[in-house]
Each structure stands twice: as structure tokens, then as C-alpha cells.
Amino acid sequence: MTLSSPATYGELLERMRHESPLVQCITNFVAMNFAANVLLAAGASPAMVHAPEEAGEFARLAGALTINIGTLSSSWLDGMLRAAAAANEVGRPWVLDPVAHFATGFRRQAIDALLQHRPTVIRGNASEIMALAGEASAGRGVDAGDSVERAQASATALAQRSGAVVAVTGAVDWVTDGQRALRIAGGSELMPRVTAMGCALTCLIGALVAVAPQSPLAATASALACFGAAGSRAAQQATGPGSFAWRFIDALDALHASELAAQVTPA
Ligand SMILES: Nc1ncnc2c1ncn2[C@@H]1O[C@H](COP(=O)(O)OP(=O)(O)O)[C@@H](O)[C@H]1O
Numbered sequence: 001m002t003l004s005s006p007a008t009y010g011e012l013l014e015r016m017r018h019e020s021p022l023v024q025c026i027t028n029f030v031a032m033n034f035a036a037n038v039l040l041a042a043g044a045s046p047a048m049v050h051a052p053e054e055a056g057e058f059a060r061l062a063g064a065l066t067i068n069i070g071t072l073s074s075s076w077l078d079g080m081l082r083a084a085a086a087a088n089e090v091g092r093p094w095v096l097d098p099v100a101h102f103a104t105g106f107r108r109q110a111i112d113a114l115l116q117h118r119p120t121v122i123r124g125n126a127s128e129i130m131a132l133a134g135e136a137s138a139g140r141g142v143d144a145g146d147s148v149e150r151a152q153a154s155a156t157a158l159a160q161r162s163g164a165v166v167a168v169t170g171a172v173d174w175v176t177d178g179q180r181a182l183r184i185a186g187g188s189e190l191m192p193r194v195t196a197m198g199c200a201l202t203c204l205i206g207a208l209v210a211v212a213p214q215s216p217l218a219a220t221a222s223a224l225a226c227f228g229a230a231g232s233r234a235a236q237q238a239t240g241p242g243s244f245a246w247r248f249i250d251a252l253d254a255l256h257a258s259e260l261a262a263q264v265t266p267a
């Protein structure tokens with residue numbers, strides 16, 4: 001998988017649509033429905049399975065696992081830890097979305113425990129990534145208070161320390177494996193005004209990384225480019241956040257693989 005070939009990102013989307021990977025999404029109550037629809041529109045097969053009694057067993061069946069701590073509880077955390085351990089046991093990639101991990105002691109402990117299971121990819125907004133790297137951030141709750149540019153050094157340090165590919169999203173996304181970095185353009189100012197956009201993107205990263213587990217940087221960039229291209233297209237006709245949300249699902253469905261290359265540039 002070569003990052004220097006712009007066709008790579010579209011080829012990964014085509015592969016994902018062809019294989020329609022089963023993606024176990026442990027995401028929050030707010031995001032579940034929207035994220036499942038995003039994966040179906042993009043061509044993957046989502047399953048929202050989080051109960052501790054079955055999350056680990058299911059992770060052995062899925063092509064990838066995604067974990068999002070948006071609406072955390074002790075029981076959910078138990079399921080998350082079991083699923084991450086099982087994914088590692090069978091060599092499946094998993095993606096971490098550290099929603100508002102800095103907000104409470106419970107979340108801080110949870111994210112520390114999850115990081116010990118070495119996620120393949122970490123995706124967050126700028127404030128979440130800065131705080132995860134130990135920097136002061138302007139984040140309050142689930143929304144970002146910092147720019148992507150400010151988070152780039154944090155993302156690189158976090159990637160080097162954790163061994164994960166780290167994606168920072170915002171007006172222009174930035175993704176790094178600690179050595180190489182890519183910038184992904186597109187999207188719309190309406191995206192942060194629709195809840196669960198970032199959570200759904202994390203699930204889509206799971207779908208792409210499921211079909212290219214050896215190339216998590218390219219797979220993550222492909223998912224970010226899908227959101228960039230579909231977001232730009234949906235915004236052209238949207239009259240506000242409500243119509244943007246359903247137009248975005250349609251735009252993902254209509255997305256042509258050849259549209260992705262133009263979104264991605266080496267950073
Ligand atoms: N101002 C913006 N302009 C264009 N796209 C944006 C903007 N803000 C966020 N996005 C896009 O919205 C999606 C979710 O990112 P973000 O809002 O950072 O996540 P979160 O919902 O976790 O805070 C990404 O695809 C990102 O590129």
C-alpha cells in the first residue's frame with residue numbers, strides 16, 4: 001500500500017465496499033443510529049455490540065472494533081476492555097475515540113485502561129488529542145476548543161508514544177503515524193453542528209482499517225477523505241444542519257472512489 005499513489009484512497013474505499021466488513025462499534029447512545037447509517041451508506045456492515053457478556057466474543061468475529069467513550073458506564077467499560085483484549089488476541093485492528101476523556105476522573109481512568117490495549121488508530125478532535133498527549137487544551141465537553149494546527153505536535157508525540165496512527169479532525173484533518181503525516185481537506189462548517197459526526201467517522205475508520213490492517217495510515221486517510229468529499233457535496237444543497245445530515249448519508253452512498261485522491265495531500 002503506497003501513500004505516494006493518490007489512487008490508494010479510492011482503491012481502499014472500493015475494497016471496503018466489495019468486502020463489506022463486519023465492524024463492531026461500541027459507541028455512545030447519541031451516535032449509535034447515525035453511525036450505523038453512515039457505515040451502511042458507505043458500504044460496511046455495522047453491529048452495535050457492547051454488553052460485557054458478549055463484547056469479547058463478538059470482537060473475535062468482526063473485521064475491526066471501534067470503541068467510543070461518549071456515554072460511559074462501568075458496565076460499558078467492562079465490555080470495551082473485554083472487546084479490546086479479544087481483538088488483540090485474534091490480531092484484529094481497533095480504533096479508539098476518546099470523547100471528552102479529560103472531563104472527569106472516571107473518563108481519565110477509563111482512557112488509561114483502554115490505551116494499555118494499544119489501539120491501532122486513535123481519532124479525536126484537536127482538544128481531545130492535545131489532552132491525550134498531556135498538553136493543556138481548551139476543550140470543555142465533547143466539542144473542540146482548539147485548532148487542528150495546534151494539535152499537530154501533540155498528535156505526533158502521541159503516535160510515537162502509543163504506536164497508534166493518530167487522526168486529529170477539524171476544519172482540515174491531519175493524520176500521522178509518528179513519522180509520516182497527511183492533510184485531508186473538504187467537509188463543511190455544518191459538520192460540527194451535527195452531533196455524532198466525529199463518532200460516525202471513527203466507525204468508518206474501523207471499516208477501512210478492517211480491509212487494510214497492515215496500512216492503518218492509508219486506511220484512516222481514506223475514511224477522512226470520504227467524510228471530506230461527502231461533506232463538501234452535502235453542504236452544496238443543505239439549508240441547515242438538519243438537511244445536511246440526511247444529505248451527507250446520501251452523499252456517502254453516491255461517493256465515487258475517484259473523488260478521494262483530491263482530498264489528501266502529504267503534510
Ligand atoms: N469547520 C469545519 N470545516 C470542515 N469540516 C469540519 C469542520 N469541523 C469539523 N469538520 C469535519 O467533521 C468531522 C468530525 O470532526 P470533529 O468535529 O473534529 O469531531 P468531533 O465530532 O469528535 O468533535 C470530520 O470529518 C471533520 O473533518
Ligand SMILES: Cc1ncsc1CCOP(=O)(O)O
Pocket residue numbers: 028030031070071099142194195196197198199200
Ligand atoms: C453530545 C454527546 N454527549 C455525549 S457523547 C455525545 C456525542 C458526541 O459526538 P461527536 O464527538 O461526534 O460530536
Ligand SMILES: [Mg+2]
Pocket residue numbers: 099124125142198199
Ligand atoms: Mg468526538
